Each structure stands twice: as structure tokens, then as C-alpha cells.
Amino acid sequence: MAFFNTILRTLRFPAFHTLAQERCTRLFLKNLKTFSQCRTLNLSHHLRKEEGLNIDPKEKLDLEEWKTVMRSSPQDNKNEQELESQEDSSLSGMRELVEMWRLAGRAVPEVITAEQLKVLNELSTKSSRKKYLKFLSLKEILKKKKKEKKSENRKSTVNDFYDSEEKEEKNEIKNTLFLQFWERSMDNLQRWRAAQAMLFGQPLIFDMAYENYMSRIELQNTVNQLMESEGWNRRAADPFHIYFCNLQADGPYHKELVKRYNGAFENILITATDKSHVDLFPRDHLIYLTADSPNELKTFDHNKVYIVGSLVDKCQQTGVSLANAKRLKLATARLPLDRYLKWDVGAKNLTLDQMIRILTCIKDTGDWEKALSYVPTRKHSGFVGPSHSQKKRTSKHSKMYEFGKTLNHSEKVQHPPPPDNTE
């Protein structure tokens, strides 16, 4: 502190001398003022106002200065009171708390609606509230980013529009063979294909019997995945005929699907039924795909009907779909993930859209490596075999491979000279 003071003093005095010699008092005063403004020592407002030509040399760092600043400045939140009068006391208390959490730097949304507040209030534990608020804040941030991007895009498109107008004035209309290929035509084509699949395609069943096993969020995730998988199927060269079995009319699944499809749910080319898959197909044709199954799916059978359980399980309920298959005495199978992939992290159960992409690919090509390229790459560290020639590896071969690997490993371990021998 003292050191700092002396530095400033030495800085100031030479300036004073030179200026005084020049007898240019006006300039001197001006300069002095600039000095005093960038000075760090005397910080409070009132002192700065009072200070003029004479500066107290004994001044020091005023550590309590921030308090006076905080006391003097007005209150931040006065406009909130109008909002609160509309809500009842417990909700307004919660709203206040959320606002203060936001100020304290927690992951909390800036704007929270009354409906969201009600959901928040109904959550029982602190951690669930925290999670919900984090979710809302993330949602808000994404929305904001999207908006920004949109406005930027709009700007650029407006510019492009002007550019293209200028160009069009110069260019004549081209002589082309086709009309412009609109997206509508693509839709038409896909719909034809899907209609064909409805008549002659191989059935693929989504078992919707797991409504009660899932929370609200998990159900929403499942519907997301179902919509996506329907989209992937529509775009496939040879689509499946998709069945939504055990779909209860006006159950939570049905409601969510109708809501998300926005009225188009009746128009998509799938079969939605409240019947079970065992009523629709002969039992020996059905194969239930589940990651818990002891049997590996070696080849894709074009005459079988595969069932995928539409279930997102984030909580620890293992073997739900296997139990279902056991109850109905159905054959089960799992994807040959371990045979083809060096599995790294993550659960072996894949999302529904990944499943349908893998299944369409294996149906079209019969090539497991190609099909399993849809498994997220973060979950594995590459394929087991380096090339197609080694694809049909017997279990003996894979053992040999592992054995060789372990041998190398042990050699490595033994390599550094063990210091323990000397003892």
C-alpha cells in the first residue's frame, strides 16, 4: 500500500514541476484532474467531488467504500410486485426464490411461467427441483440461440434476395428438362413406398406396453424416438410395415403422439392397434429384440417379425422387456454388438431410431458392419475385425486374438526390471 502511494506521488510531482515551469496553469489543472481520475486510491464518490486542487497525501485505500456505493444505489427489483399480486403466496415465494437463485448464479431460467412454477412446487425433493430448473434453463438458452440464428439467417436471406433479383434481371430463364424438384414430390414418392410396405412389407412391431414403467420425461423421449424412427423408415428404400401394438386409445402414449404429430397422426402410414402382437401374428414368427436376451441375432430373417419394445428406461429396472417376452413365451434376441464392436462405455440398449436404422440397413444389405455403423461411436472403439474378410470369425479365432493380446500385455508388464528383487 505504502509502496503504491509513493509510486503515485513520485509520478505526480515531476509533472507538477514541469508544468509549473511552463506557467501554464490551465493545462496544469486539466492534467491534474486526469491524474486524479485514474488514481486508484481515493475511490468514493463524494470524495471525488470534493477533491479539487489540493490532494490529501495521507490518504489510503478505503476498504469500506463499496458499502457506501451499495447503500446509495437504488433497489433493483421493484417491478416484481405487480406480478406477485396475481399469484398466491406459496407460488410467489417460490418465484422469488427462483429469482434469487438466478442472481446467485445457479442454473435457473430467467422467465418462468405459472404452469412451470406449479410443476416445480409439486416436486417433492430439493434435487428434483434443481434438476427441473436446470432443464428449464437449458431449454431457455437453446431457444434463445435458435432465435438469434434465425434472425441472422433472415438478414442474410434478405441480402441474398436482393442479390438474386439483380442477377435475375441479367439472366434469362434456363431451358431445363425437369421442373424444380419440390420437397412435395419427395414426400409423395415416400408415401407411395410406405403404402406399398403396408401391403407387402415386412412387419416391424413397436410394443407400446410400457407406459406405466416410465416417467413423464421418459415418455416424451420415447415419443420423440418413435417419430424419428418412423421418419427414418419412410425414407428407406424398402421400408418396414410398422405396427404400434398395445397402443391404448387415449392412453398417455396416444395422447402424446397425437399432440406431437399435430393432427397428422391419422395420416401416417403405419398400423396402430390396441391388440397385442401375439394376437396379430403366429407366435413362432415373432422375435423380441432386447439387450438382456441370452441369444445373439446372427442373421436377419426376412420371414420373421421383429419386436422392439418402445421403452426408455433411465431408472434401474432391468429385464422389463425380457420379462414380457418370457411371459408370452416368445423367442428373444439381441444385436451382435460384442461380436462386431469393441465395446467401450454405455449401456447396450440403443435408442429406437438407431434400432430401426440398423434393422433397415441389415435388411437391405445383410452386412452387419455397415448396419452397426449406426451405433453411436462414443460407445465403442471401432470394429473388432479390420476388414470384411475376417468378418465371419469363429469363437475360436476370437479367443486366439484375445490370447495374443493378453500375452503382449503380460510381456509389457514384465518388461521393467523389478526393483523388489534386491530386497
Next chain:
Amino acid sequence: MFSLIACCRSLQSKSYVRKSLVCKRARQLLFRDNHAAQYTSVYNMWLHTTCGMNKTFQPKPRKPNTTHKERNENSSPHSSTVFSAGAAKKRSEMMKSKIDAPTNVDTNSTSVKRKYIVPPSVPLGSDEWRKLKDESFRPNGFVNVMMSKMIAENCDINVAKSLLNFAAKEQEGISYELLLKYLALCIKQNNITEVYDIYEIMRNRFKSFDTGAYSLFIKGFSQTDNWRESIKMLETLKRTIKPSSKNYGDCIKAAIVHREAKQAWALYKEMLLNDLIPCDNTLQSLFDADRDLQDDTFRTELINILGYFRDHQIYPGEYLMQSIKLWFESIPDEHWRGYLSRVSDSGHCEACKQQLESIHLKPEEYSALKDVFLTTVIKGHDVFRKTTPQELQEFQHFVRSNPPYDVVVDGLNVAHMDPKGIRSQTLLDVVTSLSSGGKRVLVLGRKHMLKESRTWVKRHIQLLQKKSDCFFIDDISEDDPFLLYASLSSGNHCCFLTRDLLRDHKACLPDAHTQRLFFKWQRGHQLVIPFYTLGSKVFLQPRLSYDTILQSTDVSWHIPYDKTGVERASFEVPKTWLCLQKRR
């Protein structure tokens, strides 16, 4: 024990004594005692380390450079079971040392280091702060990050003040977050006058606070004469959110310090009603309360706390234990004396030689556990998850029609004990040694064991079926629930043999009370073979005969406590006890 080892070593060091003689001598010394079984392991270890005769007794390879301390710890007369405190840590360290070899891979990947902010040691002016800010990695959050660092390193409060000055100038006011962090720093350093100032400022600025600020203020005010303010804050906090047990704890402490026993107990009861578990600190303050404050009701309340410990199977920490001991010893007219003690395997307290409570469940508890187990763990929501109805029925019939067993063996778990041996051979050996004592053994396995293969030899299985009863379940069913059910339905004398800690099945049980019952039953009935290789003698870890729970008689209290520094996993119980005796 340690002296025994030392004695043996001194014997050995004399060159003319042959090794065999040493062994003989040691064995005599050891087995003269009637605790022979538990000393065998020590004996084995000693043989291994000194004489090199490891093969016959304990084949587990030991490090040659076992230090004195380790040996001493291992050779304590209290055999360590899988359920005693610190066992999990020991096991994990053992596993780690086995696969310790290549660790040099990771060091390269973490070479990229950020330039960390270091808080200055003296207060700085605005210019210097600005300079630091410009140099910093992320100038946007500079002030907040710097303040967090100060909290972490417990900086001088003047430095923090100068930072606040800088922030006030730079940003035209100080954010709530920064104030909160400054408050945390003040609380950490117990600077009460500063806390008052901040409180005044924040009251003016903001209409309400968040939970963090409330907690900090409660903590700050509870140490002052203004402690009623903190109870008011607790009330405001209650309106929106459930306060934490620490909030309650601070208030209770304040009430006790200011001699308001009634208020403290009211808060304590409210906390229990909210299903909060009180911190050790809080309880310690209650036990430490001023002696003339403690009337009879106060004392009964304190005894009730001990009852709460018993009901919820909570073990006090070492500091709280000391407080409890002092409290007992200070009760006038009742001459209590406290001893730190251990409990021998037979269930006698070493200080007072008194027999502790048995680990066996009461008959009604036992039958309740059995029913709950069948309905929730095996059947659950869906019988098909773990088995099929046919299989369950078949098994129930099997268990009912056969006489009660003495030991139920988890075949697959036992067979996999020795990774190098043949599975069926291992299983057969263990079962043979078990049934040699005339015990009735049931072996549970899966159907794939019946198929002839390299690891499952048919001849062994046939021999196994002669020596014991076997039940083979489906390959995709779970075997552990069957094991437990068979053991439960055979009666109180029946044990089961597996190395599995069965935590997943414990988690399936519906409430904490049944989980505690199950854990108690498990501790009393689970047999564990800690190590085994083919051909070695089967050594079973002794079952616990006493229950590790807070217990009392008219003239004594026995309180298990957690030693500081010993990490105890949730499936373990402490080994250390406080023994309180009343002198007449």
C-alpha cells in the same frame, strides 16, 4: 499376538533352531489358546513371511516386504469379516495393487494445464485489479472466479474488500453472487461485524434471499447474541423449501448456547419430523450443553437420542462418542465410567466381559422378513423378471419337501473363486469339506452346469449330487433370490455360502426397516471363503455372533462408533465400541 510373532522371529533368528522346530513351537503356542481357529490365519501368514512354507496353509501370495505395522493390524485378535469397517477399502487396495502395473499412459494426456488464478496476498487498487483481470483466462467472470478462489484459499478479508471496491467501480454495483461469496468468506473467518454489514446492505437491496444466503446468515447469526434472527430466518425458509439439517443444527446450537433448552428440543423434534438426520455436530452440542441446564427432562431427551440411534442403526463419530462418554461420566449420583473397547468374536465386550446382544432375529421379525422377501425380491412387480412362476412353484415345493438344510451354497459363486481351477472341481471340493461335518448341504446352480464341458465335468457333478442336494434353475433366472429364500425357509440355524454382498437384493426391499432386518440377518448367516485355490484347505470366515447396534442394560451401555480416519462403506459396521459401566 504381535509379541507372539516377535517371539517366533527371535526364535528363528537363532541359527541353530531349525525351521520345523520353529513351526512346531509356534503351533503349540497358538493352539494352546482356545481361539485356535481365528489364529490360524495369523499363523499361516507368519509361516509364509518367515519360513516360506506357504503352499500348504495359505496360498495367497503376499508381498515380501510386509511392514511391521501392517502385520500388526492384520494380526489383531479380531478377525475381520467382509462386514467390518474398512474391509471394502482394503479389498479395493488389494485389487488395485494386483493390476497396478501400467499407469504411465495417463500422465501424458493431462499435460495441458490452465493458468490458474492466484489471489494476491495484499489489498490491491483498481488499476492492479484491472491488470490482473486483463491477464486472466476468462475476463468475463473474473471477479466471481477470483472470489471463489479466495474462499478456497481462505484469503485475508481486506483483499476481498479491495476486490469488491474494484467490482463496485467497474460494474456500477456489486452482483448478488459476488456479495454471497464475500459473505461465505466472512462466515468462514467468523467475521461477525462484517456479516452484520452485509446483512444490512442485502436487506436494503433485495427483498428476499436464496437458500444459500439464508444458510450462511443462519450460521453467522447463530453465533452471536442476535441468534433469534437466525430462527426467524429458518421460519421464512420453511415457507418455501425444507431447510437442511445443517440449518436446524445451527439454530439448535444457538438455542443451547443461549440456554433455551425448550426451543432447542422443539427444533430437534421438528427436524426429526421432517425426516432429516441430525448431524453429529448438532447432537454433540446437545450432549455438551451446560450441566446446570440439564434437568431430568433434558436427560430423558438425550437418552431418547440414543434410542433414535438404535432404531435407525446410526453410529456416532468419534468426537460425538467422546461427548457422550463425558456426558455419562458427569451425571451426578450415577457413577458411570466409560471405556473404549472392542468386542471379541464370541460377542463379549473386552472391557466388561459382558455378552452383547445376539445377532439372531426374533421369531416374528424372522417370519416377517421371509414373507417380505418372497413378495418383493422374488416376485416383485413381475415374477418374470427374475424367474418364472413354474420355476418358483417347483422350487418352493422342493424346499418344503426336503428337510431343512444347514448350509445353502451358491454354486456358481463358489465355483468361480479360483480363476485358474476347474469350476466343478472347486465346487466339489468346497462342498465335500462342508458336508464332512455331517451337515446337510443344498447347492444351487444353473442348468448349464449339467452340460459336459471343459470347466464343468460330469463326473464331478455326479459326485456333488451324491454328497448334497442340488437344485438347478434356468440359465436366465437369477440364483441369488433362490439362495436366500432357501436359507430363510430352512430356519435360523441355516447359513448360506457366497462371496456376493447381495446389495442389489437389499435394495429391492421396500423400506429402510426391512433393509436393516435383512442386513442383520445377512451378517449373522452369511459364510464367506475369503480366498481359495484348488487343493487348499477351506477356511471360512467366522460368522458374527453379536449384533453391532447401540444397546443398553440397567448398568451398562454399549455404543459402537466410527473411528475417524476409517472409511466405512454402507454395507459395513464399525469395529470400535464405547463401553459404559455404572459403579455401585
